[in-house]
Amino acid sequence: MGAGHAHKLYRHGHSPVHALPAHCKIAAVFCFVLIVVSTPRAAVWAFGLYALLIAAAAATARVPARFLLQRLLIEVPFVAFALLMPFVAEGPRVHVGGLSLSASGLWGAWNILAKGTLGVAASVLLAATTELRELLLGLQRLRMPPLLVQIASFMIRYGDVITDEMRRMRIARLSRGFEARGLRHWGVLAKSAGALFIRSYERGERVHLAMVSRGYTGTMPVIDATTATRTQWTRAAALPFAALAVCLLGWTL
Amino acid sequence: MHVPDGFIDAPVSVATGAVAAAAVAVSLRGARRELAGAAQGSGTGAERTAPLAGLVAAFIFAVQMLNFPVAAGTSGHLLGGALAAILVGPYTGVLCVSVVLLMQGVLFADGGLTALGVNITDMAIVTTVVAYALFRGLVKVLPRRRRSITVASFVAALVSVPAAAVAFTALYALGGTADVPIGKVFTAMVGVHVLIGIGEAAITALTVGAVIAVRPDLVYGARGLTAPLELRTSPLTAPAGEPAAVPAALADEPTAVPTAAAPRRSVRRVWLAGLAAAVVCAGGLSYYASASPDGLEKVAHDQGIDAKAKDHATKDSPLADYSVKDITDPRLAGGLAGIIGVGATLAAGTGVFLVLRRRRSAGPGEAAAPAAERPTPEQV
Numbered sequence: 001m002g003a004g005h006a007h008k009l010y011r012h013g014h015s016p017v018h019a020l021p022a023h024c025k026i027a028a029v030f031c032f033v034l035i036v037v038s039t040p041r042a043a044v045w046a047f048g049l050y051a052l053l054i055a056a057a058a059a060t061a062r063v064p065a066r067f068l069l070q071r072l073l074i075e076v077p078f079v080a081f082a083l084l085m086p087f088v089a090e091g092p093r094v095h096v097g098g099l100s101l102s103a104s105g106l107w108g109a110w111n112i113l114a115k116g117t118l119g120v121a122a123s124v125l126l127a128a129t130t131e132l133r134e135l136l137l138g139l140q141r142l143r144m145p146p147l148l149v150q151i152a153s154f155m156i157r158y159g160d161v162i163t164d165e166m167r168r169m170r171i172a173r174l175s176r177g178f179e180a181r182g183l184r185h186w187g188v189l190a191k192s193a194g195a196l197f198i199r200s201y202e203r204g205e206r207v208h209l210a211m212v213s214r215g216y217t218g219t220m221p222v223i224d225a226t227t228a229t230r231t232q233w234t235r236a237a238a239l240p241f242a243a244l245a246v247c248l249l250g251w252t253l
Numbered sequence: 254m255h256v257p258d259g260f261i262d263a264p265v266s267v268a269t270g271a272v273a274a275a276a277v278a279v280s281l282r283g284a285r286r287e288l289a290g291a292a293q294g295s296g297t298g299a300e301r302t303a304p305l306a307g308l309v310a311a312f313i314f315a316v317q318m319l320n321f322p323v324a325a326g327t328s329g330h331l332l333g334g335a336l337a338a339i340l341v342g343p344y345t346g347v348l349c350v351s352v353v354l355l356m357q358g359v360l361f362a363d364g365g366l367t368a369l370g371v372n373i374t375d376m377a378i379v380t381t382v383v384a385y386a387l388f389r390g391l392v393k394v395l396p397r398r399r400r401s402i403t404v405a406s407f408v409a410a411l412v413s414v415p416a417a418a419v420a421f422t423a424l425y426a427l428g429g430t431a432d433v434p435i436g437k438v439f440t441a442m443v444g445v446h447v448l449i450g451i452g453e454a455a456i457t458a459l460t461v462g463a464v465i466a467v468r469p470d471l472v473y474g475a476r477g478l479t480a481p482l483e484l485r486t487s488p489l490t491a492p493a494g495e496p497a498a499v500p501a502a503l504a505d506e507p508t509a510v511p512t513a514a515a516p517r518r519s520v521r522r523v524w525l526a527g528l529a530a531a532v533v534c535a536g537g538l539s540y541y542a543s544a545s546p547d548g549l550e551k552v553a554h555d556q557g558i559d560a561k562a563k564d565h566a567t568k569d570s571p572l573a574d575y576s577v578k579d580i581t582d583p584r585l586a587g588g589l590a591g592i593i594g595v596g597a598t599l600a601a602g603t604g605v606f607l608v609l610r611r612r613r614s615a616g617p618g619e620a621a622a623p624a625a626e627r628p629t630p631e632q633v
Binding site: 026085088122139148161189193195198211 | 302348463466468
């Protein structure tokens with residue numbers, strides 16, 4: 001596929017991680033995150049080991065650390081929330097540098113920060129090494145209903161078109177001297193949103209008719225029915241199995 | 254409001270994942286029916302579902318990026334659950350918002366993968382179902398006019414956002430990993446989301462109004478309300494009003510004033526529509542604002558007293574700051590809710606007054622004006 005079809009998060013490459021089939025990667029990442037979430041929060045060292053695992057996976061995928069760290073910024077709102085937590089939580093208090101903080105709140109903040117960051121890092125890694133279409137096909141191979149996959153792929157395919165349409169409307173508003181500054185201008189913006197809906201819906205009808213005229217019956221043919229070999233599954237499972245070992249250690253120690 | 258990984262513990266995440274999967278399966282079936290019903294002719298519907306639902310999902314995805322300025326540099330955006338439910342129906346709405354959340358989680362790491370069930374249950378299912386149920390109920394009760402569709406969508410969107418916050422609090426009570434008391438979470442979440450809900454309601458009502466003015470056939474919630482076309486036998490009434498009004502204004506004031514007054518009037522008209530919409534919700538909202546936090550504030554208070562009693566037993570002096578903070582926090586939120594309730598009631602009262610006054614002055618011409626958004630001559 002051309003460059004226009006690759007999403008911004010994808011990094012083209014030929015690493016072993018890129019070569020794995022998408023459904024193996026999705027399953028591996030999902031299991032990894034689930035294992036991370038079920039690790040007891042008191043096992044601080046376990047989260048360090050998880051971070052090392054993610055770093056190792058990123059190194060194998062040849063995704064630079066800077067890219068990964070930049071993408072992690074998406075969870076900043078939750079960092080703010082987590083930082084607030086020691087102040088509002090109840091329970092026994094700890095004194096750190098003149099501040100009285102709730103001990104359980106500190107643990108809660110640590111819990112959210114560690115698990116959230118690891119989860120975001122894992123899914124960023126997945127998105128960075130898997131093409132969009134592969135991702136959708138992988139979801140379909142993991143028994144997600146084909147109709148849902150189709151809807152998602154239509155959404156992705158036309159998301160840029162609709163966003164562009166919205167951008168053009170914005171430019172049209174700007175070029176007519178309109179600048180939204182406050183509540184008084186909501187009416188205009190809402191009319192734009194309404195027009196956007198009508199255009200999207202009508203585009204959907206046109207797309208449907210165009211597809212029907214080319215023989216579409218409601219299902220998309222699967223052209224590349226690639227299956228994963230045992231080796232590929234084993235490679236993909238390396239991450240969650242290592243994580244599982246860490247998790248079990250965390251529960252027993 | 255996307256919940257990250259680790260916020261809700263594993264068992265509850267898995268359970269909500271099962272709920273979300275079941276709901277999406279049901280919606281897949283329902284959406285097929287809803288989108289087939291949009292066709293004029295006969296169609297099986299299966300092959301219409303994917304393109305239409307996909308484009309609606311793309312629309313929701315795009316419209317969440319449309320910034321609505323509030324004040325002083327801050328701006329908000331639409332969440333879209335209520336809007337989707339009203340425009341394309343509840344099943345398609347659940348489906349589209351779920352797909353948007355799924356793609357945001359998988360592609361943009363916005364919301365955790367294990368929290369996907371929580372996010373879908375909270376933002377897709379609760380928001381859409383609450384909004385649509387309320388919308389249907391109101392449309393049944395209110396007179397069969399376009400204005401009541403706008404009013405109903407305002408109320409539906411207004412309630413749907415705090416409802417999602419309540420659902421989140423319930424999930425948090427079941428499987429929250431942090432040690433923040435439920436009462437506090439409830440007041441904070443609901444307090445903030447009542448505010449967000451007001452914005453969401455205004456945008457949703459305006460957007461639905463804009464769509465219904467152009468393509469009323471596309472609005473799922475307004476189906477069956479389209480009046481049969483009728484011939485207008487007295488076309489001279491509308492032009493007759495305008496020349497009478499404009500020269501009067503011209504005679505009184507210099508020429509700049511009427512041109513400046515006309516757009517302000519139309520803005521005020523929109524405001525009036527919003528305020529009139531608040532009439533219905535004010536009863537529910539003020540009741541809600543006065544009643545429910547009372548019980549929960551009590552709970553929070555009880556808990557606060559408990560904690561303080563313990564703390565006083567151990568160490569008392571450095572806690573002064575925090576006990577004050579503990580009390581002010583829910584009170585602030587409670588007071589905020591109170592102010593919102595009073596404000597809404599005030600706005601509703603003003604709305605009733607203004608609408609009544611305008612109707613009295615407009616007289617029978619009002620019934621002949623079909624388009625809600627266009628500035629009609631009798632308002633000038």
